[in-house]
Amino acid sequence: xxxxxxxxxxxxxxxxxxxxxxxxxxxxxxxxxxxxxxxxxxxxxxxxxxxxxxxxxxxxxxxxxxxxxxxxxxxxxxxxxxxxxxxxxxxxxxxxxxxxxxxxxxxxxxxxxxxxxxxxxxxxxxxxxxxxxxxxxxxxxxxxxxxxxxxxxxxxxxxxxxxxxxxxxxxxxxxxxxxxxxxxxxxxxxxxxxxxxxxxxxxxxxxxxxxxxxxxxxxxxxxxxxxxxxxxxxxxxxxxxxxxxxxxxxxxxxxxxxxxxxxxxxxxxxxxxxxxxxxxxxxxxxxxxxxxxxxxxxxxxxxxxxxxxxxxxxxxxxxxxxxxxxxxxxxxxxxxxxxxxxxxxxxxxxxxxxxxxxxxxxxxxxxxxxxxxxxxxxxxxxxxxxxxxxxxxxxxxxxxxxxxxxxxxxxxxxxxx
Ligand code: PLP
Numbered sequence: 001x002x003x004x005x006x007x008x009x010x011x012x013x014x015x016x017x018x019x020x021x022x023x024x025x026x027x028x029x030x031x032x033x034x035x036x037x038x039x040x041x042x043x044x045x046x047x048x049x050x051x052x053x054x055x056x057x058x059x060x061x062x063x064x065x066x067x068x069x070x071x072x073x074x075x076x077x078x079x080x081x082x083x084x085x086x087x088x089x090x091x092x093x094x095x096x097x098x099x100x101x102x103x104x105x106x107x108x109x110x111x112x113x114x115x116x117x118x119x120x121x122x123x124x125x126x127x128x129x130x131x132x133x134x135x136x137x138x139x140x141x142x143x144x145x146x147x148x149x150x151x152x153x154x155x156x157x158x159x160x161x162x163x164x165x166x167x168x169x170x171x172x173x174x175x176x177x178x179x180x181x182x183x184x185x186x187x188x189x190x191x192x193x194x195x196x197x198x199x200x201x202x203x204x205x206x207x208x209x210x211x212x213x214x215x216x217x218x219x220x221x222x223x224x225x226x227x228x229x230x231x232x233x234x235x236x237x238x239x240x241x242x243x244x245x246x247x248x249x250x251x252x253x254x255x256x257x258x259x260x261x262x263x264x265x266x267x268x269x270x271x272x273x274x275x276x277x278x279x280x281x282x283x284x285x286x287x288x289x290x291x292x293x294x295x296x297x298x299x300x301x302x303x304x305x306x307x308x309x310x311x312x313x314x315x316x317x318x319x320x321x322x323x324x325x326x327x328x329x330x331x332x333x334x335x336x337x338x339x340x341x342x343x344x345x346x347x348x349x350x351x352x353x354x355x356x357x358x359x360x361x362x363x364x365x366x367x368x369x370x371x372x373x374x375x376x377x378x379x380x381x382x383x384x385x386x387x388x389x390x391x392x393x394x395x396x397x398x399x400x401x402x403x404x405x406x407x408x409x410x411x412x413x414x415x416x417x
Contacts, residue, residue: 018087018204018321019276025086026273027079036079038266042070056248072246072254076262080269084218085236087203087272089210093236094246094253095265099200099219100126101258102233106215107131109245109252110194111164113140118157118193120148120168122175122386124219125375127198131167132382145385148172148179149312151187158191169198170206171316171327174370174394175387176303178312181319185212194241201360204279205324206316215241222361223328226271226278232260281399282361283325288403289395289410290330296411301333303392329360331370334391339417340369344393346413353409360396365406370394 016024027036044067046052051060060066067073077095085093096102107130111117119131135141144157148168158166166188168179181197188195189212197208200219208216218224220232235242245251253259283306290304305316306326316326334340344367347353354365358374368374371383371390378386 017323018207021086021089022083022204022276023273025079025082026269027082036076036266036269038262039067039070039075040262044068058247068248070262071257071259072248072251074260074262074265077260077265080260080265080272081234081236081242083269083272084220084224084234087207087275088199088216088236089207090216090236090242091238092242093234094242095220095260095268096233096235096253096258097260098231098258099198099217099221099233100130101256102217102219102235103127103196103198104130104134105245105252105256105258106196106217106235107135107141107165107167108139108256109241110196110215111135111139111141114162115141115164116159116162117141117143117165117167118154118163119143119145119166120172120177120179121145121382122148122172122177122388123167123169124173124198124200125377127167127169128375128382128386129377148184149177151180151183154184155187155191158188158193160191163191163193165196166193167196167198169201170208171201171305171329173201174329174331174375174392176305176310176327176329176331177387178305178310178316178319180312180315181206181208181211181213185214201327201329202320204276205283205320205327207321209236211319214238220268222359223279223282224271224275224361225268226275226361226363228357228359228362228366230264230268232264232268233258278363278399279324279328282328282397285399285403285406286328286330286395286397287325289397289407292407293332293410296414302330303333304330306330328397329394330397331392331394333389334393335389337369337372337390340391340393343413343417344369346416347410350416351409351412353406353413354395354398360394362396362398363400364398366396366398368394 030037081093131143146153195213196215197213215237218234287306357366
Protein backbone atom coordinates (compact mmCIF):
# COMPACT_ATOMS: atom_id res chain seq x y z
CA UNK A 1 0.00 0.00 0.00
CA UNK A 2 1.46 3.38 -0.99
CA UNK A 3 -0.20 5.13 1.95
CA UNK A 4 -3.43 7.08 2.16
CA UNK A 5 -3.18 10.26 0.17
CA UNK A 6 -4.69 13.29 1.85
CA UNK A 7 -4.50 15.93 -0.76
CA UNK A 8 -4.12 13.95 -3.96
CA UNK A 9 -2.12 15.27 -6.85
CA UNK A 10 -4.34 16.43 -9.67
CA UNK A 11 -4.05 15.61 -13.34
CA UNK A 12 -2.91 19.12 -14.06
CA UNK A 13 -0.25 19.05 -11.34
CA UNK A 14 2.07 21.01 -13.59
CA UNK A 15 -0.28 24.00 -13.30
CA UNK A 16 -0.50 23.82 -9.51
CA UNK A 17 1.64 26.41 -7.67
CA UNK A 18 4.68 24.81 -6.08
CA UNK A 19 3.54 25.67 -2.53
CA UNK A 20 0.35 23.66 -3.06
CA UNK A 21 2.49 20.68 -4.04
CA UNK A 22 4.30 20.83 -0.69
CA UNK A 23 1.38 18.97 0.88
CA UNK A 24 0.07 17.12 -2.13
CA UNK A 25 1.62 13.75 -1.30
CA UNK A 26 1.28 14.12 2.44
CA UNK A 27 0.29 10.76 3.93
CA UNK A 28 -2.28 10.27 6.68
CA UNK A 29 -1.20 8.13 9.63
CA UNK A 30 -2.11 4.51 10.23
CA UNK A 31 -5.19 5.38 12.33
CA UNK A 32 -6.14 8.39 10.19
CA UNK A 33 -3.85 10.58 12.25
CA UNK A 34 -3.25 13.87 10.52
CA UNK A 35 0.49 13.18 10.48
CA UNK A 36 2.04 10.20 8.79
CA UNK A 37 2.94 7.23 10.96
CA UNK A 38 6.49 6.25 11.75
CA UNK A 39 7.37 2.76 10.56
CA UNK A 40 10.26 2.09 12.91
CA UNK A 41 10.80 -1.57 12.00
CA UNK A 42 14.05 -2.36 10.30
CA UNK A 43 12.68 -5.63 8.93
CA UNK A 44 9.28 -6.70 7.64
CA UNK A 45 7.41 -9.96 7.68
CA UNK A 46 5.47 -11.61 4.83
CA UNK A 47 2.17 -13.44 4.74
CA UNK A 48 3.88 -16.54 3.35
CA UNK A 49 7.19 -17.78 1.96
CA UNK A 50 6.04 -17.39 -1.64
CA UNK A 51 5.45 -13.64 -1.09
CA UNK A 52 8.86 -13.40 0.54
CA UNK A 53 10.51 -14.96 -2.51
CA UNK A 54 8.51 -12.77 -4.89
CA UNK A 55 9.60 -9.65 -2.94
CA UNK A 56 13.25 -10.56 -3.52
CA UNK A 57 12.54 -11.06 -7.23
CA UNK A 58 11.01 -7.56 -7.36
CA UNK A 59 7.59 -8.99 -8.33
CA UNK A 60 5.89 -7.37 -5.33
CA UNK A 61 6.95 -4.23 -3.48
CA UNK A 62 5.81 -0.96 -1.94
CA UNK A 63 2.90 -0.59 -4.39
CA UNK A 64 1.37 -3.72 -2.85
CA UNK A 65 2.45 -2.80 0.70
CA UNK A 66 5.42 -5.16 0.79
CA UNK A 67 8.77 -4.13 2.22
CA UNK A 68 11.89 -6.16 2.97
CA UNK A 69 14.48 -4.27 4.99
CA UNK A 70 14.82 -0.60 5.92
CA UNK A 71 18.40 -0.13 4.78
CA UNK A 72 17.20 0.21 1.21
CA UNK A 73 13.46 0.85 1.54
CA UNK A 74 11.36 2.02 4.45
CA UNK A 75 7.73 3.22 4.09
CA UNK A 76 8.18 6.39 6.16
CA UNK A 77 11.33 7.38 4.29
CA UNK A 78 9.51 6.65 1.02
CA UNK A 79 6.63 8.89 2.11
CA UNK A 80 9.02 11.76 2.72
CA UNK A 81 10.67 11.07 -0.63
CA UNK A 82 7.30 11.28 -2.35
CA UNK A 83 6.51 14.53 -0.50
CA UNK A 84 9.74 16.11 -1.77
CA UNK A 85 9.20 14.60 -5.24
CA UNK A 86 5.81 16.36 -5.30
CA UNK A 87 7.52 19.73 -4.83
CA UNK A 88 10.08 18.90 -7.48
CA UNK A 89 7.44 17.60 -9.88
CA UNK A 90 9.12 14.21 -10.31
CA UNK A 91 7.50 10.82 -10.46
CA UNK A 92 9.15 9.57 -7.29
CA UNK A 93 11.84 10.26 -4.72
CA UNK A 94 13.75 8.75 -1.86
CA UNK A 95 15.73 10.14 1.06
CA UNK A 96 19.21 9.46 2.33
CA UNK A 97 21.38 10.09 5.37
CA UNK A 98 23.01 13.23 3.89
CA UNK A 99 23.16 15.40 0.82
CA UNK A 100 26.55 13.88 -0.03
CA UNK A 101 25.16 10.34 0.12
CA UNK A 102 22.31 11.37 -2.22
CA UNK A 103 24.83 12.84 -4.68
CA UNK A 104 27.34 9.98 -4.51
CA UNK A 105 24.62 7.29 -4.78
CA UNK A 106 23.11 8.89 -7.87
CA UNK A 107 26.49 9.32 -9.57
CA UNK A 108 27.50 5.74 -8.78
CA UNK A 109 24.15 4.54 -10.08
CA UNK A 110 24.38 6.41 -13.37
CA UNK A 111 28.10 5.96 -14.09
CA UNK A 112 30.13 2.81 -14.60
CA UNK A 113 33.86 2.31 -14.18
CA UNK A 114 35.60 4.00 -17.10
CA UNK A 115 32.70 6.46 -17.37
CA UNK A 116 32.82 10.21 -17.57
CA UNK A 117 31.01 13.15 -15.97
CA UNK A 118 30.84 16.75 -17.16
CA UNK A 119 30.43 19.00 -14.13
CA UNK A 120 30.33 22.68 -13.28
CA UNK A 121 33.72 23.89 -12.09
CA UNK A 122 32.08 25.74 -9.21
CA UNK A 123 30.39 23.33 -6.84
CA UNK A 124 30.08 22.74 -3.12
CA UNK A 125 33.59 21.63 -2.05
CA UNK A 126 32.48 18.14 -0.99
CA UNK A 127 30.91 17.46 -4.40
CA UNK A 128 34.01 18.83 -6.13
CA UNK A 129 36.22 16.54 -4.04
CA UNK A 130 33.99 13.53 -4.78
CA UNK A 131 34.31 14.13 -8.52
CA UNK A 132 37.97 15.16 -8.54
CA UNK A 133 39.44 12.55 -6.25
CA UNK A 134 37.18 9.82 -4.93
CA UNK A 135 35.31 8.79 -8.07
CA UNK A 136 38.45 8.97 -10.17
CA UNK A 137 40.77 7.12 -7.77
CA UNK A 138 38.36 4.51 -6.42
CA UNK A 139 35.97 3.98 -9.33
CA UNK A 140 37.82 5.10 -12.48
CA UNK A 141 35.09 7.66 -13.23
CA UNK A 142 36.64 10.85 -14.60
CA UNK A 143 35.23 14.37 -14.67
CA UNK A 144 35.74 17.34 -16.96
CA UNK A 145 34.99 20.58 -15.14
CA UNK A 146 33.44 23.34 -17.25
CA UNK A 147 32.10 26.87 -17.00
CA UNK A 148 28.42 25.99 -16.70
CA UNK A 149 27.45 29.36 -18.19
CA UNK A 150 29.37 28.56 -21.38
CA UNK A 151 27.03 26.24 -23.26
CA UNK A 152 29.52 25.58 -26.03
CA UNK A 153 32.19 24.51 -23.54
CA UNK A 154 29.67 22.19 -21.87
CA UNK A 155 28.70 20.58 -25.19
CA UNK A 156 32.30 20.16 -26.32
CA UNK A 157 33.25 18.47 -23.06
CA UNK A 158 30.82 15.58 -23.61
CA UNK A 159 32.49 12.48 -24.95
CA UNK A 160 30.26 10.32 -27.15
CA UNK A 161 29.66 6.89 -25.65
CA UNK A 162 31.55 7.76 -22.46
CA UNK A 163 29.84 10.72 -20.76
CA UNK A 164 26.80 9.61 -18.83
CA UNK A 165 26.09 12.58 -16.52
CA UNK A 166 26.03 16.36 -16.66
CA UNK A 167 26.18 17.54 -13.04
CA UNK A 168 25.70 21.06 -11.72
CA UNK A 169 24.06 23.13 -8.99
CA UNK A 170 20.99 25.22 -9.84
CA UNK A 171 22.83 28.19 -8.32
CA UNK A 172 26.49 27.51 -7.71
CA UNK A 173 27.96 27.38 -4.23
CA UNK A 174 29.44 29.89 -3.49
CA UNK A 175 29.76 32.03 -6.64
CA UNK A 176 25.99 32.13 -7.35
CA UNK A 177 26.17 31.42 -11.07
CA UNK A 178 22.72 30.42 -12.29
CA UNK A 179 22.59 27.41 -14.60
CA UNK A 180 20.44 27.57 -17.74
CA UNK A 181 18.65 24.31 -16.94
CA UNK A 182 16.46 24.12 -20.09
CA UNK A 183 19.34 24.73 -22.50
CA UNK A 184 21.80 22.50 -20.62
CA UNK A 185 19.21 19.71 -20.55
CA UNK A 186 18.63 20.01 -24.31
CA UNK A 187 22.37 19.78 -25.00
CA UNK A 188 22.82 16.79 -22.69
CA UNK A 189 19.79 14.89 -23.91
CA UNK A 190 20.83 15.28 -27.55
CA UNK A 191 23.97 13.35 -26.57
CA UNK A 192 22.19 10.75 -24.43
CA UNK A 193 23.56 12.28 -21.22
CA UNK A 194 21.51 12.40 -17.99
CA UNK A 195 21.20 15.75 -16.19
CA UNK A 196 21.62 15.72 -12.40
CA UNK A 197 20.95 19.02 -10.61
CA UNK A 198 21.72 19.86 -6.98
CA UNK A 199 18.80 22.12 -6.01
CA UNK A 200 19.94 22.69 -2.41
CA UNK A 201 20.15 26.49 -2.81
CA UNK A 202 16.75 26.89 -4.46
CA UNK A 203 14.05 24.54 -3.16
CA UNK A 204 10.60 25.86 -4.20
CA UNK A 205 12.25 28.69 -6.18
CA UNK A 206 13.38 26.45 -9.02
CA UNK A 207 11.93 23.14 -10.19
CA UNK A 208 14.82 21.71 -12.26
CA UNK A 209 12.95 18.56 -13.35
CA UNK A 210 10.15 20.66 -14.82
CA UNK A 211 12.82 22.61 -16.68
CA UNK A 212 14.31 19.45 -18.21
CA UNK A 213 16.63 17.83 -15.63
CA UNK A 214 16.43 14.07 -15.08
CA UNK A 215 17.38 13.84 -11.41
CA UNK A 216 17.24 16.46 -8.65
CA UNK A 217 19.29 16.02 -5.48
CA UNK A 218 19.05 17.95 -2.23
CA UNK A 219 20.94 18.47 0.95
CA UNK A 220 17.92 18.48 3.27
CA UNK A 221 20.38 19.65 5.93
CA UNK A 222 19.94 23.20 4.59
CA UNK A 223 16.67 24.98 3.75
CA UNK A 224 14.45 21.91 3.84
CA UNK A 225 15.19 21.21 7.50
CA UNK A 226 15.57 24.93 8.28
CA UNK A 227 16.84 24.54 11.82
CA UNK A 228 20.45 23.46 11.24
CA UNK A 229 19.83 20.39 13.39
CA UNK A 230 19.61 17.61 10.78
CA UNK A 231 21.92 16.01 8.22
CA UNK A 232 19.88 14.45 5.39
CA UNK A 233 19.49 14.25 1.62
CA UNK A 234 16.97 13.52 -1.11
CA UNK A 235 16.94 12.08 -4.63
CA UNK A 236 14.01 12.93 -6.92
CA UNK A 237 13.47 11.62 -10.41
CA UNK A 238 11.66 9.19 -12.65
CA UNK A 239 10.85 5.74 -11.27
CA UNK A 240 13.05 4.15 -13.95
CA UNK A 241 16.08 5.78 -12.33
CA UNK A 242 15.13 6.01 -8.63
CA UNK A 243 13.44 2.61 -8.10
CA UNK A 244 16.43 0.49 -9.23
CA UNK A 245 18.59 2.44 -6.76
CA UNK A 246 16.71 0.50 -4.04
CA UNK A 247 17.05 -2.87 -5.78
CA UNK A 248 17.44 -5.48 -3.00
CA UNK A 249 20.27 -7.23 -4.84
CA UNK A 250 22.54 -4.52 -6.14
CA UNK A 251 21.02 -1.03 -5.89
CA UNK A 252 23.42 1.59 -4.46
CA UNK A 253 21.06 2.29 -1.55
CA UNK A 254 21.18 -1.44 -0.73
CA UNK A 255 24.90 -2.04 -1.09
CA UNK A 256 26.22 1.31 0.18
CA UNK A 257 23.60 1.81 2.90
CA UNK A 258 23.20 5.63 3.02
CA UNK A 259 20.08 5.05 5.10
CA UNK A 260 17.80 7.71 6.58
CA UNK A 261 16.26 6.91 9.96
CA UNK A 262 12.43 6.82 9.64
CA UNK A 263 12.08 8.86 12.85
CA UNK A 264 14.05 11.60 11.15
CA UNK A 265 11.94 11.26 7.99
CA UNK A 266 8.86 11.86 10.12
CA UNK A 267 10.41 14.96 11.68
CA UNK A 268 11.44 16.42 8.32
CA UNK A 269 8.01 15.71 6.83
CA UNK A 270 6.43 18.22 9.21
CA UNK A 271 8.79 20.95 8.04
CA UNK A 272 8.08 20.63 4.31
CA UNK A 273 4.67 22.36 4.34
CA UNK A 274 6.20 25.60 5.68
CA UNK A 275 9.29 25.48 3.45
CA UNK A 276 7.48 27.74 0.99
CA UNK A 277 6.89 30.47 3.58
CA UNK A 278 10.44 30.22 4.87
CA UNK A 279 11.96 30.43 1.37
CA UNK A 280 9.96 33.55 0.59
CA UNK A 281 11.19 35.16 3.80
CA UNK A 282 14.83 34.23 3.12
CA UNK A 283 14.58 35.62 -0.43
CA UNK A 284 12.89 38.86 0.61
CA UNK A 285 15.42 39.54 3.37
CA UNK A 286 18.39 38.76 1.11
CA UNK A 287 17.15 41.17 -1.57
CA UNK A 288 16.66 43.91 1.03
CA UNK A 289 20.15 43.44 2.47
CA UNK A 290 21.82 43.42 -0.92
CA UNK A 291 20.01 46.60 -2.00
CA UNK A 292 21.05 48.41 1.21
CA UNK A 293 24.64 47.14 1.07
CA UNK A 294 24.99 48.41 -2.51
CA UNK A 295 23.77 51.85 -1.34
CA UNK A 296 26.08 51.77 1.69
CA UNK A 297 29.19 51.00 -0.34
CA UNK A 298 28.77 51.10 -4.13
CA UNK A 299 32.39 49.93 -4.53
CA UNK A 300 31.89 46.69 -2.65
CA UNK A 301 31.59 43.65 -4.95
CA UNK A 302 28.29 41.98 -4.08
CA UNK A 303 27.15 38.76 -5.79
CA UNK A 304 23.42 38.13 -5.87
CA UNK A 305 21.23 36.99 -8.77
CA UNK A 306 18.53 39.42 -7.66
CA UNK A 307 20.72 42.33 -8.80
CA UNK A 308 20.01 43.45 -12.35
CA UNK A 309 23.75 43.60 -12.96
CA UNK A 310 24.08 39.84 -12.21
CA UNK A 311 24.80 38.08 -15.55
CA UNK A 312 22.00 35.54 -15.08
CA UNK A 313 19.43 37.84 -13.43
CA UNK A 314 16.94 37.56 -16.32
CA UNK A 315 17.61 33.87 -16.76
CA UNK A 316 16.73 33.15 -13.11
CA UNK A 317 13.61 35.29 -13.43
CA UNK A 318 12.55 33.33 -16.49
CA UNK A 319 13.02 29.94 -14.80
CA UNK A 320 11.79 30.57 -11.26
CA UNK A 321 8.41 29.74 -9.78
CA UNK A 322 5.97 32.60 -9.36
CA UNK A 323 6.28 34.86 -6.29
CA UNK A 324 9.66 33.53 -5.19
CA UNK A 325 12.69 35.76 -5.18
CA UNK A 326 16.30 35.14 -6.08
CA UNK A 327 17.48 32.95 -3.21
CA UNK A 328 18.58 33.45 0.36
CA UNK A 329 22.35 33.53 -0.23
CA UNK A 330 24.50 36.48 -1.26
CA UNK A 331 28.25 37.05 -1.20
CA UNK A 332 30.46 40.06 -0.63
CA UNK A 333 34.05 40.10 -1.76
CA UNK A 334 36.31 41.58 0.90
CA UNK A 335 39.31 40.86 -1.41
CA UNK A 336 41.54 39.28 1.23
CA UNK A 337 40.97 36.50 3.73
CA UNK A 338 42.15 38.82 6.55
CA UNK A 339 39.48 41.44 5.77
CA UNK A 340 36.82 38.75 5.38
CA UNK A 341 37.74 37.26 8.76
CA UNK A 342 37.79 40.69 10.40
CA UNK A 343 34.32 41.55 9.13
CA UNK A 344 32.91 38.17 10.21
CA UNK A 345 34.47 38.55 13.68
CA UNK A 346 32.89 41.98 14.08
CA UNK A 347 29.53 40.84 12.71
CA UNK A 348 29.37 37.90 15.10
CA UNK A 349 31.13 39.16 18.22
CA UNK A 350 30.64 42.95 18.24
CA UNK A 351 27.27 43.56 16.66
CA UNK A 352 25.60 40.09 16.97
CA UNK A 353 24.46 40.19 13.34
CA UNK A 354 24.84 36.45 12.75
CA UNK A 355 26.99 33.38 13.27
CA UNK A 356 30.11 32.15 11.58
CA UNK A 357 29.10 28.73 10.31
CA UNK A 358 29.45 26.69 7.16
CA UNK A 359 25.88 25.64 6.58
CA UNK A 360 22.99 27.57 5.09
CA UNK A 361 19.22 27.75 5.24
CA UNK A 362 19.05 28.51 8.98
CA UNK A 363 16.64 31.08 10.43
CA UNK A 364 19.59 33.12 11.72
CA UNK A 365 22.21 34.48 9.34
CA UNK A 366 25.24 32.24 8.82
CA UNK A 367 28.46 33.47 7.25
CA UNK A 368 31.58 31.78 6.01
CA UNK A 369 34.69 32.63 4.06
CA UNK A 370 34.23 29.94 1.40
CA UNK A 371 37.82 29.79 0.18
CA UNK A 372 39.18 28.77 3.59
CA UNK A 373 36.17 26.71 4.71
CA UNK A 374 33.58 24.94 2.52
CA UNK A 375 35.82 25.07 -0.56
CA UNK A 376 39.18 24.68 1.16
CA UNK A 377 39.62 21.26 -0.46
CA UNK A 378 40.19 22.97 -3.82
CA UNK A 379 43.80 23.92 -4.55
CA UNK A 380 44.62 27.56 -5.39
CA UNK A 381 44.40 26.99 -9.14
CA UNK A 382 41.02 25.24 -8.83
CA UNK A 383 39.72 28.08 -6.64
CA UNK A 384 40.85 30.65 -9.17
CA UNK A 385 39.26 28.70 -12.02
CA UNK A 386 36.04 28.43 -9.98
CA UNK A 387 36.08 32.19 -9.31
CA UNK A 388 36.30 31.80 -5.53
CA UNK A 389 38.18 34.85 -4.31
CA UNK A 390 40.11 34.51 -1.00
CA UNK A 391 37.99 37.25 0.60
CA UNK A 392 34.57 36.03 -0.52
CA UNK A 393 32.10 35.88 2.37
CA UNK A 394 28.97 33.82 1.76
CA UNK A 395 25.95 35.03 3.74
CA UNK A 396 23.02 32.67 4.22
CA UNK A 397 20.44 35.22 5.24
CA UNK A 398 18.19 34.48 8.20
CA UNK A 399 14.75 35.95 8.70
CA UNK A 400 14.42 36.39 12.45
CA UNK A 401 14.58 39.81 14.11
CA UNK A 402 13.42 42.97 12.39
CA UNK A 403 15.21 44.13 9.27
CA UNK A 404 16.00 47.48 10.93
CA UNK A 405 17.68 45.75 13.89
CA UNK A 406 19.74 43.49 11.63
CA UNK A 407 20.68 46.33 9.31
CA UNK A 408 21.93 48.48 12.18
CA UNK A 409 24.01 45.50 13.37
CA UNK A 410 25.49 45.15 9.88
CA UNK A 411 26.31 48.85 9.47
CA UNK A 412 27.86 49.02 12.96
CA UNK A 413 30.29 46.22 12.12
CA UNK A 414 30.98 47.49 8.60
CA UNK A 415 31.71 51.04 9.81
CA UNK A 416 34.47 49.66 12.06
CA UNK A 417 36.37 48.14 9.10
N1 PLP B 1 25.13 20.39 -1.94
C1 PLP B 1 25.36 21.66 -1.56
C2 PLP B 1 25.07 22.77 -2.51
C3 PLP B 1 25.89 21.93 -0.30
O1 PLP B 1 26.12 23.20 0.07
C4 PLP B 1 26.17 20.84 0.58
C5 PLP B 1 26.73 21.06 1.93
O2 PLP B 1 27.13 22.14 2.30
C6 PLP B 1 25.91 19.55 0.14
C7 PLP B 1 25.39 19.35 -1.11
C8 PLP B 1 26.18 18.37 1.01
O3 PLP B 1 25.10 18.16 1.87
P1 PLP B 1 25.19 17.40 3.29
O4 PLP B 1 26.00 18.27 4.21
O5 PLP B 1 23.78 17.25 3.70
O6 PLP B 1 25.86 16.08 3.02
